[in-house]
Amino acid sequence: MEVASNVRELIKPANSSPPPRPSILLSCLDQIAPRVYMPFLYFFARFIPSNQLKLSLSKTLSLFYPLAGRYKLLPNQALEIQCCDSGIEFFEALASKSLEEELGSFHEFNPSLDSLASREAFPTQETTELPLVSIKLTRFLCGGACLQVATHHSAADGVATADFVKSWALISSGQEHRVNPPHLERSLLLQPDAIPPESTPAEYQIEPPPFPDTSNVERSILSFTSSGIRSLLKSDTTATRFEILAAHLWIAITRARTELSLLQPHEETRLGFAVNGRKRFNPPIPDGFLGNAVFLAIASSSVEQLLAGSIDGAVNLIQEAKRRITHQHMLSTAR
Template identity: 30%
Template sequence: MKTPLPPQPSPELPDCSYTAPSSLIRPSSPTPTGTLYLSNLDDQHFLRFSIKYLYLFETSVPSDTLKRSLSRVLIDYYPLAGRLRTSCPGDDRKLEVDCNGEGALFAEASMDLTAEEVLGLARRPNRSWRKLLYRVEGQSFLNVPPLVVQATNLRCGGMILCTAICHCLCDGIGSSQFLRAWAHLTSKPHADLTLQPIHSRHVLRPCDPPKIQSVHPQYARHPSRHNDGNAPPADLHRQLQCQPLVPVSLTFTPSDVVQLKRRCVRSVKCTTFEVLAAHTWRSWVRLLGLGSSVNIKLLFSVNIRQRLSPQLQPGFYGNGFVLGCACTTVSDLGNNNLSNGVKLVQQAKSAVTDDHVKSIIDLLEDKTVRTDMSTCFVISQWSRLGLEDLDFGTGKPVLMGPVMSDIYCLFLPVCGCPESVRVLVSVPESMAKRFEYLMRGFEVDGGDESAGENGSVDFEDM
């Protein structure tokens, strides 16, 4: 195989021109005050950041309209207009929300690009894309409002809408629920919400005393070290920091997924997520060239809303997920059939039972316990949340994705192609072409590793 050529630098976006001072958008009517309890799943250290979504629309929505509907939806989602704080002064191990109605931050800008030009640049975003989201200066994560919005108008009449939503208040399902409610009230200002938000997280309180009944390899005790999830996995720190990381974006169509599933042995049926997760994890491990005996992990979110007894109520928008954890060695994952990786993902999913979730909640009552990010690959699933269906009254987006993603692998929706999945991974710059080759290699070598063309195909989702 020829030595891959280094990727060409991606063009930087032009500067934004802010057309008005940023403002705080408060709920348009009085809202409940007081303190909102955050569960142990909410205030984990690896979730102490904002989920940053980027939407590209071909037709803009007037800023005044967006502000007015945002003010209205914050009546129902009033914690997003509050502020995070520690429950005990000087001790950041437990967080809560002060529901004080201070408001979400809204910024208006313009940029000298067209929607078509943005689409052309979107395959390989770089750090300059961060200018699409207003930067809030603060001494710590707690000083940033839970909701920050920037609407950037384009030369063609289109709009880029970026939101930063505090992960301690919402998971992916919850943030999608909020954004869809905002869009609904923008396009139908006199309508009621179709789904009322459930604020209370008390159902996820730990037992007293805690009862840890399962083994949880995705966690470890770190009494003297902080790992907030924004640092690279410890064992890979040197390798990932020796050169700049660049994003690699690959779209998998339904026919691509069929080809991947045909690489599995006939007895293994799997979902799109399971086979893509196994394939991406396997490609990442092969890329880094780790020793064959090194222990590796795959972490991915598992929705617990229907796995608990009783189930969480519809409208619950807090963190209703735990991390599934697949564990193996480099040799076991890389040298065996893709089916082996798929089975590891399936076993990690099936382990997430009601008792398992409650055991995790109790484990996290020990505030020295943190997510163990050493030698692991993390996948965040955005492709089945309905994020691509957002419509503020001028049509659905032509692009949906993150503002930037340096750490986690993202499975993203493809606007206009609901059955396709875009996989976005940041890798060391010199390895980008190699990673693309590993991810697309099934197209070149004919696919099936052992099953023939009768391998099972199942289009169920995660």
């Protein structure tokens, strides 16, 4: 994709933080989150005035002011957020074709998607100089646009980022009265002394393997209908679409790895997936929590048992893994 006219500026909160605003110590979950940006792409069929976006973004940052701050690296290499209102990055670019010409119908993966999440919007400065959010607005000749929102994972998870984007959308459309202010208090995840002694959950004791080389990996978009997903079940098992599809893919990938002799029947196979812990705490974390509160659930089975069983059995293993994400389990993980 040919993109030109890149413009970069910093967007700061409309209402500057009253000094001095205390720094925010990040929780254990924030600290162990990968120190990378998470890009989200939003597509629009019609023109979006950039001035309107910037003004509403500035107003949104007045509520989500930690995201306009910068990291401070502590002596033990942990991070905290200094609420200094340094601002977030905003890029503007113009594509040389229409949205349809560049990306088609989204039924197939298009390499142009990588250009929309270009490295220009992923700063490479030292950690303490990083903006916590990087935004890129790409306009197409047809009048459509792509908005990339990339949040640094140590500052917020995907749920918190979605809350930020939703609030920005409401403010941009003149519905500020519908915005719920973010919850900035992280005390529940910063009280290790209040946690009864318990061993760290096994899934957090695993030394992760080196990240594999993905240069020769082919990417595809697979579409599933709701009825098609439900038809995979062999019984009337109550399950979500995620649980059914995850079970189906787990079995299919395990079978493929076995046929390639990458797994043996007696070996263990695991499926890991994220679980939002906000409503699983007792009491629940308030709505709008700005931070990381997603936990790793692990379903496991021997290869032989997984492949000999039905998809319903795999769904049960996934549901059991989700049930293990309890209040006590999460506190043991977060300490």
